[in-house]
Amino acid sequence: MVGKTDVLILGGGITGTGIARDLELRGLDTVVVERGRLADGATGNMHGLLHSGARYAVADPESAKDCIEENRILRDIASHCVDAIGGYFVQLSDDDESYFERSRRDCLDCDIDVEPVSVGEVRDDHPYLAPETERAFRVPDAVVHPFPLTVANAVDAREHGGTIETRVEVVDVLVEDDSVVGAEVRHREEPKTETIRAEHVVNATGAWAESVGAMARVEIPMRPAKGVMVVVDFPSLTTVLNRCRPAADGDIVLPHENTAIIGTTSVEIDDPDDYPKAQWEEDLMVEEAGEMIPDIATARIVRSYWGVRPLFGGTDVDLEDGRTQTRDFTLLDHDERDDRPGMTTIVGGKLTTYRKMAEAVANHVCSELGVTEPCRTATEPLPGRDNPGELGGALSEFGPLPPAEELDSDVIRD
Ligand SMILES: Cc1cc2nc3c(=O)[nH]c(=O)nc-3n(C[C@H](O)[C@H](O)[C@H](O)COP(=O)(O)OP(=O)(O)OC[C@H]3O[C@@H](n4cnc5c(N)ncnc54)[C@H](O)[C@@H]3O)c2cc1C
Missing domain, CATH: 3.50.50.60 (FAD/NAD(P)-binding domain)
Known part of the structure; x- marks a missing residue:
């Protein structure tokens, strides 16, 4: 050595x-x-989303701007590690309409390309979306292979x-x-x-x-925080789907081979080498994603895995x-x-x-x-x-x- x-x-x-x-x-x-x-x-042990930044546009615009800049760079220098399939933010009938509008506006302020789409258009490609889907916009989310x-x-x-x-x-x-x-x-x-x-x-x-x-x-x-990902047998998914609401559990689903990966949670833990992996976390993923894609709630669970975010505790x-x-x-x-x-x-x-x-x-x-x-x-x-x-x-x-x-x-x- x-x-x-x-x-x-x-x-x-x-x-x-x-x-x-x-x-x-x-x-x-x-x-x-x-x-x-x-x-x-x-x-x-991450989810696999190459963020467009749309997820952070409302609450953390500086991170959102970094994401879109780096998203564009990685699509170029590492195109073999990226599936540039795009993604949608969808609002269900129970979700706050004003948050949807604000997300769309803040994305534009952060230089994130937002394409308005009608629910009918999204449904043509994604017929499995919940009947409660009311609005959607398209963003340049992608899948990254870490x-x-x-x-x-x-x-x-x-x-x-x-x-x-x-x-x-x-x-x-x-x-x-x-x-x-x-x-x-x-x-x-x-x-x-x-x-x-x-x-x-x-x-x-x-x-x-x-x-x-x-x-x-x-x-x-x-302040390490664990998150769970649940992999389900769901070959129809062809794009990233995000629930359009303030960041919450189980609101992103993305395709991986013939499966869909649902994620995730954010629960603070003490020791990144030894922390509980609970059934309720897996159940919650399926339940939450099932609101956006009802068929996912009955899909076969293939496996689950957990990762730990390296979050710093020394900020204000x-x-x-x-x-x-x-x-x-x-x-x-x-x-x-x-x-x-x-x-x-x-x-x-x-x-x-x-x-x-x-x-x-x-x-x-x-x-x-x-x-x-x-x-x-x-x-x-x-x-x-x-x-x-x-x-x-x-x-x-x-x-x-x-x-x-x-x-x-x-x-x-x-
Ligand atoms: C649940 C979850 C979902 C996520 N989803 C996404 C996502 O969809 N999109 C996204 O952009 N980001 C996502 N992230 C964030 C992303 O995964 C991390 O920010 C990133 O991978 C951190 O990389 P890192 O190299 O800093 O840390 P790590 O990948 O944790 O690398 C640190 C390395 O240090 C090694 N190490 C520790 N101690 C020692 C030692 N004593 N000697 C030698 N080596 C040591 C460890 O083995 C480890 O390999 C997610 C994270 C989690 C946990």
Whole structure:
């Protein structure tokens, strides 16, 4: 294993691999260490929506603007990881009409393309929608495949000289003269501990950022929130469907192979490695989605999976309910914040905005290390886009597929 690097990145989710790619394209040497396989955390256990931003336009317009910008970029640089199928926001008769109008208006203010459609038009393509459907508009939502996207970032980082270490866990962060200078890591498959020294360390461990921060003796208050996704046998769904109401449980349904994935909840938990997975959460998904698509309520449940959002607890927003917390990201400069130079932490955000998060971290690290190369990740295509075979070997090397990508072979039909 490499014992010394410019930037050591802790965590091999979409954020960590995205940062590695960005820094490698700017000429810095990087090592990513991930305790499991790539995308083992929230990344491989998310819903799969490439947000248009419409979901956030009313309550969090800054996040909405970031989403639409990044949605457009990813459709271009990572088109092989995106199903650009579009989505609808639908209002049922019990939903607040003024919220529907406000959503549509706020989307336009956030530069999100909104296409008004009549209920009749939507029904032509989606006859399974509830008879209570009263209004709808179309937005550029899409389905994103988090595993190939993460692997593509890792492959590009590696092609530019980076190192990706999986099944290697950070067990301590090295602090010398009050500065972070590297980390001690343990191989999970052999009883071996090693030291990696670095000019700078990036903590991209998501919901685990607090425990990794404690190793460097800095406090990072996290408010991790679990969410469930329920996969049902429902081959007819061809687009993303969102219930048009303030963010609530089970109001997004999207297609995956011949199934529909219903999500999700947001329930605060204490420990991202050990939290309850309750039947009521699954039942709630089916019940809520069934209001929008009645046939879903009787569809066969194929499986369920849970993920944990890396939400930061150190902001001023109202944290009473996980859903009122911003989905924006926070960069913690530990030199400025804690007098602990040599380490930066990135928390929060969404998969949709990972590239922008990575760019912010890379800008910060580059300015610390005196590197002036600009960011190129918004325009350079990811490996596999122009040559679909390019990722094949790496997908199996870093596999197996995480829960968000699992192929449910018993419902795959020709
Ligand atoms: C239920 C749910 C649904 C979501 N749906 C969507 C969606 O539809 N659209 C969207 O845009 N976003 C969605 N998100 C948000 C998105 O998934 C996350 O914001 C994103 O994946 C976070 O990526 P990350 O790399 O920061 O964190 P993670 O993917 O959690 O990566 C952190 C990594 O650090 C590793 N790690 C932890 N401790 C150590 C250690 N000591 N040593 C080494 N490695 C360590 C973990 O194993 C993990 O792989 C959803 C999230 C959840 C939970």
